[in-house]
Amino acid sequence: MIIGGGLAGSEAAWQAASRGIKVELWEMRPAKTTPAHQTGYLAELVCSNSLRSDELENAAGLLKEEMRQAGSLLMEVAARHRVPAGKALAVDREGFSREVTARIEGHPSIEVIREEVKEIPAGRVVIMATGPLTSPALTEALKDLTGEEYLYFYDAAAPIVTADSLDWSKVFRGSRYGGGEGDYLNCPLSEEEYYTFYQALLRAERHTPHPFEQEIYFEGCMPVEEMARRGPETLRYGPMRPTGLVDPVSGKRPFAVVQLRQDNREGTLYNLVGFQTSLKWGEQERVFRLIPALARAEFVRYGVMHRNTYINAPRLLTPTLQLKGRPEIFLAGQLIGVEGYIESAAMGLVAGINAVRLIKGLEPLDLPLDTAHGALIHYITTADPARFQPMNINFGLLPPLDRRVRSRRQRNLLLSRRAISSWQKILGEFSLN
Known part of the structure; x- marks a missing residue:
């Protein structure tokens, strides 16, 4: 069961269904909408239509390349709906979301249920990917589940x-x-x-x-x-x-x-x-x-x-995106404290794969720190819980090189090459069954 049909939920559903698992994807829109959404499409881009830089000297470019190599639906669809934006990957907003919706709804292993979820069910594997505008009822359910007195409802982050x-x-x-x-x-x-x-x-x-x-x-x-x-x-x-x-x-x-x-x-x-x-x-x-x-x-x-809803991930989440004490529940997307379209989708990709591994009796993957996915998850699960704030992917999250490189562009390219090499070593685990 996946709750939330945004970028993270859509990617998670595709990853799970592609590995032979039956998926229920619950999305309350269009019956009940949010102040930010305009359509009932899955994976709607509510702000910019840019998915940021596509170059490997940019950390967002590295994260997208890792997603492509792991079989990301969103990266595949984005490539077909690309619009001119220099070195950035920008898409036709409506065309992108419309095709993601059609691909998800047309998959024989995915059932899209257009209803609001107000409680988190027990006894089944669940991925929560409800985003920064989680409904009040589900927010209360999440508070009860985590034992937290409150979630964070307003970002006030310093540079x-x-x-x-x-x-x-x-x-x-x-x-x-x-x-x-x-x-x-x-x-x-x-x-x-x-x-x-x-x-x-x-x-x-x-x-x-x-x-x-x-x-x-x-x-x-x-x-x-x-x-x-x-x-x-x-x-x-x-x-x-x-x-x-x-x-x-x-x-x-x-x-x-x-x-x-x-x-x-x-x-x-x-x-x-x-x-x-x-x-x-x-x-x-x-x-x-x-x-x-x-x-x-x-x-x-x-x-x-700005307004946001996210959990205190360092306190509540494991490096495999499972809720501590409730391993059958995974969380993904902005709800776990990542910022940005690509970061949210990437966390959905990991949650979808790890949920499948749990169902099949395999160990969920704890990704290498020297990859973009692993570095971002490492940050949100090990940051100081007292000062935790959402984070974008950036090269500062990756372990430094073993030698000093004065050129920032060259340093970033070397970090990307190292990350891709490490990523390719685990792709066999990603594609298992």
Whole structure:
């Protein structure tokens, strides 16, 4: 039983049915719709029609290539409905979803049931792939199932940058008041640098929310640009306060600092502490690169402020996408804390294959960390549960190469080649039965 006919649910259904398993795919649309959907098609693209870069020096391109090699329905259909978009894979939105729907509904092993699921059944293998707009009834059922008092209903995520892209000559370690043994990286700003940054932040263009995404801000997740509007000193008494910090270069307290916190175990990614934002992505790069240490920063995730529903995956999910304590229940798509069309579909692919393996008495696959699929799953299942936020695929999630490569493009290509080599070694397991 698969609940949800979006990208993840559709890919999961195809993977399972292609391996000889009878599938029920439950989708409440069009009888009951959501504020974001416009049609009753499966795999509807509700925002952009772009599936992002198709090049192997881009992590999204690598993830798509792994999906193609694993027999992805969505990648096959996307190729037939491609529209001009430079180096990106963009599709005719309606044609893409219409063909996915026809292929799913026409498969002899898939029964599409157009009804809302309000309870999670016991005693059968289930894949939940209901996305960020999970219905209220199913949200309550998921709370009961997981034992969590609440799910996350609003993203307030700060940008994440790669460690390699920082100007380390303009960074010093240290925690305010000397606590934490220097767990934070501090990016100091002079008075002139701070006010230049502040003015740019005030003028920056913001993302316009959808009608169903009300701007409900709490003091604990206030967008940095909203804080700035309260006055020129607000940030210096908030996330940019320099209290208790001494810059070892000058021997003095900085006028202001931006703190970076390690975001993964490997120390390849850092997030900007307290910098959740609703600025447009291009504006985030422009404004945040005014921070001297971030002048050449590589942003692998932008800050977001929007409605979302996702579980605390590090606390609840195994690396095989099974619910801890309930191995017959798999979760996939944005519900598990991945961002983006491709990431959601990729998780559906893995959940579909692993559900089949469970049914057939085989061990579900724990994918290699040096593949795009494995790296993304590793992140969402091992991140700090207290600070977990959704993540896109990016090269910072993969283990670094065994040698330093100065060219970012060359480094990314080498990471992709290594990933594809590792991926091809497990494709036999993927195609088993």
